Amino acid sequence: MDKSICPRFEKAMGLLGQRWTGMIIYQLLDGPQRFCSIESSIGVSGRVLSERLKDLESEGIVKRNVYPETPVRIEYSLTEKGLGLEPLMRDIEKWSQAWLEA
Amino acid sequence: MDKSICPRFEKAMGLLGQRWTGMIIYQLLDGPQRFCSIESSIGVSGRVLSERLKDLESEGIVKRNVYPETPVRIEYSLTEKGLGLEPLMRDIEKWSQAWLEA
DNA sequence: TATAATTACTTACATAAAGTAAGTTACTAA
DNA sequence: TTAGTAACTTACTTTATGTAAGTAATTATA
Numbered sequence: 001m002d003k004s005i006c007p008r009f010e011k012a013m014g015l016l017g018q019r020w021t022g023m024i025i026y027q028l029l030d031g032p033q034r035f036c037s038i039e040s041s042i043g044v045s046g047r048v049l050s051e052r053l054k055d056l057e058s059e060g061i062v063k064r065n066v067y068p069e070t071p072v073r074i075e076y077s078l079t080e081k082g083l084g085l086e087p088l089m090r091d092i093e094k095w096s097q098a099w100l101e102a
Numbered sequence: 103m104d105k106s107i108c109p110r111f112e113k114a115m116g117l118l119g120q121r122w123t124g125m126i127i128y129q130l131l132d133g134p135q136r137f138c139s140i141e142s143s144i145g146v147s148g149r150v151l152s153e154r155l156k157d158l159e160s161e162g163i164v165k166r167n168v169y170p171e172t173p174v175r176i177e178y179s180l181t182e183k184g185l186g187l188e189p190l191m192r193d194i195e196k197w198s199q200a201w202l203e204a
Numbered sequence: 205t206a207t208a209a210t211t212a213c214t215t216a217c218a219t220a221a222a223g224t225a226a227g228t229t230a231c232t233a234a
Numbered sequence: 235t236t237a238g239t240a241a242c243t244t245a246c247t248t249t250a251t252g253t254a255a256g257t258a259a260t261t262a263t264a
Contacts, residue, residue, distance in 0.1 A: 004143060005125070005128070005129070005143065005144060006195070006198070007204065008198035008199060008202040008203075008204060009128070009194065009195055009198050010125070011198065011202055012194050012197060012198035012202060013124045013125055013128070013194065016118070016119070016124065016194065017118070017119060017120065017121055017122070017123065017124050017125070018119065018121075018221095019119050019120075019221085019222070020119070020222095021119065022115045022118065022119050023107070023112070023115055023119075026107070026111070026115070027107070034240075034241085035240070035241050035242075036239080036240060036241070039241095041106060041107065042107060045222075045223055045224070046241080046242065046243085047222075047223075047224085047242090047243080047244090048221085048222060048223080049242095050241080050242060050243075051221095051222095070230095070231070070232090071230070071231045071232075071239085071240070072230085072231090072240090072241090073240090074240080074241070081201045084197050084200060084201055085197060087193050088190060088193040088194060088197060091189050091190040091193055092111060092114050092115065092118065092190060093108070093111055095114060095186050095187060095190060096108070096110035096111050096113065096114035097110060098186060099183045099186055100110040100113055100114060101110075102109065102110060120250095121250085121251075122251095136211080136212085137211070137212050137213075138210080138211060138212070141212095147251075147252055147253070147254095148212080148213065148214085149213095149214080149215090149251075149252075149253085150250085150251060150252080151213095152212080152213060152214075153250095153251095172259095172260075172261095173210085173211070173259070173260050173261075174211085174212090174259085174260090175211090176211080176212070
C-alpha cells in the first residue's frame with residue numbers, strides 16, 4: 001500500500017461516498033427540513049436517515065434544531081461547514097446535466 | 103414519497119456515493135494507471151476495484167486500454183466524461199482543506 | 205531448472221451496511 | 235375512543251464489502 005493520498009481528501013470522500021449522505025446535504029440546501037420530509041423526498045429509510053443525521057451532526061455539517069412548541073418541531077439544517085459543500089453539489093448538478101441522459 | 107429531485111442528479115449521486123468510486127476517479131486524474139497501482143494507492147480490495155472499474159467503464163467514465171506487449175499491460179484512464187468530474191474533485195479537495203483537520 | 209514473483213483478475217466465504225416492517229412515545233384531530 | 239403524525243428505535247433480512255486464496259500468463263532469481 002502506497003497511500004500517498006491526502007488524508008483530508010480521504011476523509012471527505014469517506015463521508016460523501018456513503019450512501020445517501022450527498023442526497024441529504026443536497027436536500028438541505030433548499031433550507032431547514034424535518035425528518036419525515038427528508039425521508040420522503042429522497043426515499044431513504046428512517047433507519048439509515050437517523051444514522052446519517054447523527055454522523056453529519058457529529059461532523060458539524062448538519063445541525064439539529066428543536067423548537068419546543070406543542071407538538072415539538074425538529075428541523076435539520078446545514079451549518080457553515082455544510083454550506084461549504086454547495087459548490088461541490090452544484091458541480092454534480094452541472095456534470096449530471098452535461099453527461100447523463102434524462 | 104415526493105421525489106422531486108432531478109433523476110440525473112440522483113443517478114450521479116448513485117455513482118459517486120458508492121464506496122471507492124470517488125477515490126478511483128481522483129486517482130486517475132493523475133493519469134492512466136494499472137490495476138495493481140490503483141489497488142495499492144487507495145487501499146481498495148481487488149474484488150471491489152474490479153467491480154467498480156467495470157461499472158465505471160460501462161458508464162463511459164473510465165476506459166480500459168490494453169497494450170499487447172509481453173507481458174501485456176493494461177491501463178485505466180478517464181474518458182472525457184470522467185475528466186468532466188475534475189472540478190468536482192477539486193472542490194472536495196478545497197472543502198477538505200478548509201474544513202477538516204489534518 | 206525449479207522456485208518465487210508479478211499482473212490482472214476471479215471465487216468462496218465472513219462480516220458489515222442497508223432495506224423492510226413493525227413498534228414506541230408524545231401529541232392532535234375526528 | 236380511534237386514528238393519525240412526527241421522530242425515532244428495534245428486530246430481522248438482504249445486499250455490499252472485506253479477506254484470503256486461487257488462476258493463468260509471463261518473468262526473474264537461486
